[in-house]
Amino acid sequence: MKVQRFLPRDRFPSLLDRLSEAGYDILGPQVRDHAIVFDTLASVDQLPLGITDEQAPGHYRLSASSSGRYFDWATGPQALKPLTFVPREPLWTSETRDDGTLVFRESPPEARPTAVIGVRACDLAALAIHDRHFLHGAVPDPHYRARRESLFLIAVNCSRSADTCFCIATGDGPRVRYGHDLALSELDDGFVVEAHTGRGRDLLDSLATTEVTLDQLQAAEAGSAQAADQQHRRLPAGSLPDQLQAAVAHPHWQDLNDRCLTCGNCTSVCPTCFCQTHVDERSLDGREAHHARQWETCFNPDHSYIHGVTIRAERPQRYRQWLTHKFGTWVEQFGRSGCVGCGRCITWCPVGIDVTEELAALCQAPDTAPGQAPDTAPGPVSGAAPDRQEPGDD
Amino acid sequence: MITPQRRPRLAVHKFSSCDGCQLAFLNLGEPLLDLAERVDILHFAEAGPVDEAAEVDIAFIEGSVATSEDAARLRGIRERSHYVVTIGACATAGGLQALRNLNDGAAWIEGLYARPEHIDLLADSTPIAKTIKVDLELWGCPVNGEQVLGATQALLAGHLPRVDHSAVCTECKRQQTVCVMVARGTPCLGPVTSTGCGALCPQLQRDCYACYGPAVQANVSALTTYLADTGMPADEIARRLLFINNQAEPFQTAGREWQARVIQRSGGEETS
Numbered sequence: 001m002k003v004q005r006f007l008p009r010d011r012f013p014s015l016l017d018r019l020s021e022a023g024y025d026i027l028g029p030q031v032r033d034h035a036i037v038f039d040t041l042a043s044v045d046q047l048p049l050g051i052t053d054e055q056a057p058g059h060y061r062l063s064a065s066s067s068g069r070y071f072d073w074a075t076g077p078q079a080l081k082p083l084t085f086v087p088r089e090p091l092w093t094s095e096t097r098d099d100g101t102l103v104f105r106e107s108p109p110e111a112r113p114t115a116v117i118g119v120r121a122c123d124l125a126a127l128a129i130h131d132r133h134f135l136h137g138a139v140p141d142p143h144y145r146a147r148r149e150s151l152f153l154i155a156v157n158c159s160r161s162a163d164t165c166f167c168i169a170t171g172d173g174p175r176v177r178y179g180h181d182l183a184l185s186e187l188d189d190g191f192v193v194e195a196h197t198g199r200g201r202d203l204l205d206s207l208a209t210t211e212v213t214l215d216q217l218q219a220a221e222a223g224s225a226q227a228a229d230q231q232h233r234r235l236p237a238g239s240l241p242d243q244l245q246a247a248v249a250h251p252h253w254q255d256l257n258d259r260c261l262t263c264g265n266c267t268s269v270c271p272t273c274f275c276q277t278h279v280d281e282r283s284l285d286g287r288e289a290h291h292a293r294q295w296e297t298c299f300n301p302d303h304s305y306i307h308g309v310t311i312r313a314e315r316p317q318r319y320r321q322w323l324t325h326k327f328g329t330w331v332e333q334f335g336r337s338g339c340v341g342c343g344r345c346i347t348w349c350p351v352g353i354d355v356t357e358e359l360a361a362l363c364q365a366p367d368t369a370p371g372q373a374p375d376t377a378p379g380p381v382s383g384a385a386p387d388r389q390e391p392g393d394d
Numbered sequence: 395m396i397t398p399q400r401r402p403r404l405a406v407h408k409f410s411s412c413d414g415c416q417l418a419f420l421n422l423g424e425p426l427l428d429l430a431e432r433v434d435i436l437h438f439a440e441a442g443p444v445d446e447a448a449e450v451d452i453a454f455i456e457g458s459v460a461t462s463e464d465a466a467r468l469r470g471i472r473e474r475s476h477y478v479v480t481i482g483a484c485a486t487a488g489g490l491q492a493l494r495n496l497n498d499g500a501a502w503i504e505g506l507y508a509r510p511e512h513i514d515l516l517a518d519s520t521p522i523a524k525t526i527k528v529d530l531e532l533w534g535c536p537v538n539g540e541q542v543l544g545a546t547q548a549l550l551a552g553h554l555p556r557v558d559h560s561a562v563c564t565e566c567k568r569q570q571t572v573c574v575m576v577a578r579g580t581p582c583l584g585p586v587t588s589t590g591c592g593a594l595c596p597q598l599q600r601d602c603y604a605c606y607g608p609a610v611q612a613n614v615s616a617l618t619t620y621l622a623d624t625g626m627p628a629d630e631i632a633r634r635l636l637f638i639n640n641q642a643e644p645f646q647t648a649g650r651e652w653q654a655r656v657i658q659r660s661g662g663e664e665t666s
Binding site for chain 1: 551559572577579584
């Protein structure tokens, strides 16, 4: 049975106190460099009280809101991904000993128990996708596992959506359904707190809460309904994997090439993209080498460099790879689309490319796609035949 | 592979430049001392040793070729060096001083110097690779010391260093720096610029001005079209592209195209 309680606003700081007493480091949203980012939280005073975000393709601005709430914003540039799949981390060190033998030493991840306040339904949906990839595959990733298992997650139900949000279309929000320990619905005078795990329940029991009223529950529901109503971006109807497979030679890819910078911002902010590359640093005497992994993007031509050949040598091939993987072959690979509708790739694209619009154009027959002249449209993008795209290709 | 019989020898040569790349080398601090214990640094005027005629395993070259004397000296260095590595924008792309290539350099000299006949300049300032074969080019204005150290480590181990071809944005995101273009509306050249700097400027909430040169397959026209659509005048777009790496493609061609639009406009001819 769902355990729901009401935490009055003036007792909200006690949530942080209980987490600290339980030994957690606390991360939460705060304003830094004109954005809401997750960082160490010592006090509720650091939370973005009365701050809201305005998002549009290629556009993110913060402004004061009249709400007097802590969570009156939709998404920041990142949420959980950098915590579990860190941007750069050492994996191992090798050393040549005097007798010429090699020794390898693992670099174990440093993972302290960490509570994260303020994650959204889309972030949790993305985390579940990462769990499937990093934990439930043939070879679980010990670095991801250590960090993942250290998390205590306090989610927030969105009561407003940014212009770029489309979690309704992917079925991942705006209400939190799974993956969290506690979920908060922020009301003017406090929070409806719902426990989803045993340890979440324990924490909730330690707070001086009151019984939740029907009015409060209805207000929380109304917040979710408002967030849902505010979303206007949609995904094309029908099977995206089928439609993208059929669109592999669509002239619209060339149109994208006129706009896409292949800078990799979309993949970096995408909470489900997990491509990585490995780098070695060697000591000057050549005896020690440090092996690390770091975030990589499929927009980097090096990412498809294999045996002396760059498989996706041209820019349109790389954009096509990202979009067809995220919305198409991902389904075959992971049983669902790789998109959770957070809209970050739209907001943080420096030139404001909107995946929902590109998908709409790609799912139309070329002769009806806006701005296309079929008789002058370029042919299929060379070199990356669709039948070479394996399900395991990431 | 550099012969193991003796300590590897290094030289750092200077051509037309500001010395900033040599300083980046010097600023390495302790790793430079480690390096000095493993190799013989025979020529590095900024640091002390001077023996320009020395035969070396790795010759680092700062600066561009600006005079006929530069060109002759450079050919000699090539003959006496196993690897030639350019360091910085001047040596790799001609540098800021190559702005004269795009203008009437002779007129500038006439206007600046009391006795212009004493100035012996080639018509163009050119990257080192236009005069001699270069084994490795390191971009940046200036290069960073880590990059030079990494290249040295790799060459001493007998291979070329790995060069990250991704855009500055990729590194910016790894650093979790908030995008200055999206969050502040500051036009940034990061999306078309090669990383290597560690996304230094955006970390300080500044826009990237492309000092590490173009990213591989940089989509300059996509970015500049967007900048123009969002209000940047053509002459400013041209200036941004024709800056520190004005000789590097695709910056040069795109920069000249935007420059041409300005000239056409000022000539009364409307362009789209």
